[in-house]
Every structure is written in structure tokens, then in C-alpha cells.
Amino acid sequence: MGDRPLIVIPARFSASASALRYAAEVTARKLVEAVYAAGGEPLVVHPADPDSIRERFGMADGFLLPGGGDLAAHWSGQRAHHSEYDVDEAQDxxxxxxxxxxxxxxxxxxxxxxxxQVVNVARGGDLVPDLGGAHRHLVHSIGVRENSPLRHAVGAPELIVSCYHHQGIARLGDGLRAAAYAEDGTIEAVTLDEHRGWFLGVQWHPEDTAATDPLQAGLFTRLVEESRLGAPAR
Known part of the structure; x- marks a missing residue:
């Protein structure tokens, strides 16, 4: 791996995949390409044994939680919504x-x-169960809050982002702060107050346009740079 920080990415369970006869574990090619292009070594891992995260991935320099299906509503104390899809308790x-x-x-x-959404629920927050179709197949402008860590990271008051999600952030979890909004008020990015490490959560898919948009590629670069700071010599 040389000097590439190791970035762990949980795989996503899939009912099928091209050229495979059975169920598969997958991740988005653009996602791993964006991490690699930023100088990281993406490691896609099997989602199992949640009680052994530290033992299994103590070698990780950083983590990336990717997109995927919906979380089961009970994790946030909510009732299931008819629009939920691809819910998998083991994945959650x-x-x-x-x-x-x-x-x-x-x-x-x-x-x-x-x-x-996973981070928000893990911190005690909850979700909007269905935003309708307003944020699917959508490329749009979002406003970045002044003085937020995201604003400092991208150096711009607005971003053009690629969205594909039907759920969103409702009540923010403990310590989380909104850093960007869509025009309709949907929270599009979140940071964590008084956090010892580096964290950024975005509702859009920066990997969609990272190959052509330096601001989106910069999010992966920042993840890799922060991971490199704490990486042991290999």
C-alpha cells in the first residue's frame, strides 16, 4: 500500500450482481475511484460482527460510510414507512x-x-421517512453555512451537488450541527461540535462528480489527508 492511508468502506449487500449467480456484496465504483484518486487505499469490508469493529479494523486510518438502502425505522424509535426499501438489519x-x-x-x-443518516441515528437523532421525489436524480445548488467547517473546507458559499435520496435528517443527533441546506430547507451536510477527530457528513453523492469537480474531489482529499496524519509508518 506504500504511503496510502487505509480507508475502510463497508460493503453493501445486494440481491444480485452482473456475472455472479448469487447474492453479492458491492460498493460503487466511483466511490472507490474517488478515494484512490485522492491518494487513499480503499478497503471494502464484509459487514459482520458489529461487536468486533475495533478488533477487525484497528489497522484502519480512516472510514467512509457510503450510501445504500434505508435504515430500519426502529433504530431511531420511529414507525416503518411504506416507502422504505432495501432494509437489512445486519447491514444497519x-x-x-x-x-x-x-x-x-x-x-x-x-x-x-x-x-x-446512520451517524445521525447513532447520535440519537431521527429521520424524515420520505421526502418524496424532490431529492432523487437531482443536481442542484446548496448553501453552505458561513463559519462552518464545511465552508472552510470548500471555500465557497454554494456548491452544486448530485443528490439521490428519499429520506433526510429530521432531529439532529447529539452534537451534530447542520452545515449546508437545500433551498427547501433540507439539511445537506452535518458536522460534529467539539470533536477530537475529523468528521463530515453529506447528504449528496460527491463521488458522482468528483472526477470533474475539484470541490467534490476535495472532500475525498480531505478524508485521505486527515487519515494520513494519524497513519502509522508501514
Whole structure:
């Protein structure tokens, strides 16, 4: 791996995949390409044994929680909604454990779409169960809050982002602070107050446009740079 920080990414369970006869574990190619292009070594891992996160991934320099299906509503104390899809309790338990361990251990963590929702629920927040179709297949402008860590990271008051999500952040979890909003008021990015490590959660998919948009690529660069700071010599 050389000097590439090791970025752990939980795989997503899939009912099928091209050229495979059975169920699969997958991740988005653009996501791993964005991490690699930023100088990191992406490691896609099997979502199992949530009680053994530290033992299994003590070698990780940073974590990335990717997009995916919906969390089961009971994790946030809510009732199931008819629009829920691809709910998997094992996936949920694993992702929630990764979020908690990464934040507690001050490991760099970038949370994308479902990943942000996982972090919010892990911190005691809850979700908007269905935003309708307003944020699916959408490229739009969002406003970045002045003086937020995200504003300092991207250096711009607005971003053009690629969204695909039907759930969103409702009540923010403990210590989380909104850093960006869509025009309709939907929270699009979240940071964590008084956190010893580096964390950013975004509701959009920066990997969609990272190859052509330096501001989106910069989010992955920041994850890798922060992971490199704490990486042991290999």
C-alpha cells in the first residue's frame, strides 16, 4: 500500500450482481475511484460482527460510510414507512457500530447519504421517512453555512451537488450541527461540535462528480489527508 492511508468502506449487500449467480456484496465504483484518486487505499469490508469493529479494523486510518438502502425505522424509535426499501438489519447494525467506533476513537470519517443518516441515528437523532421525489436524480445548488467547517473546507458559499435520496435528517443527533441546506430547507451536510477527530457528513453523492469537480474531489482529499496524519509508518 506504500504511503496510502487505509480507508475502510463497508460493503453493501445486494440481491444480485452482473456475472455472479448469487447474492453479492458491492460498493460503487466511483466511490472507490474517488478515494484512490485522492491518494487513499480503499478497503471494502464484509459487514459482520458489529461487536468486533475495533478488533477487525484497528489497522484502519480512516472510514467512509457510503450510501445504500434505508435504515430500519426502529433504530431511531420511529414507525416503518411504506416507502422504505432495501432494509437489512445486519447491514444497519454493522454501519451503526462503525459510526460509533470511528467517532469515539476520533478516526477520520466521511459519511455519504445513508452514511450521514446512520451517524445521525447513532447520535440519537431521527429521520424524515420520505421526502418524496424532490431529492432523487437531482443536481442542484446548496448553501453552505458561513463559519462552518464545511465552508472552510470548500471555500465557497454554494456548491452544486448530485443528490439521490428519499429520506433526510429530521432531529439532529447529539452534537451534530447542520452545515449546508437545500433551498427547501433540507439539511445537506452535518458536522460534529467539539470533536477530537475529523468528521463530515453529506447528504449528496460527491463521488458522482468528483472526477470533474475539484470541490467534490476535495472532500475525498480531505478524508485521505486527515487519515494520513494519524497513519502509522508501514
Amino acid at each position: 447494525a454493522f454501519d451503526l457500530a462503525v459510526a460509533r467506533a470511528a467517532l469515539e476513537d476520533a478516526k477520520p470519517l466521511l459519511a455519504i447519504c445513508r452514511g450521514l
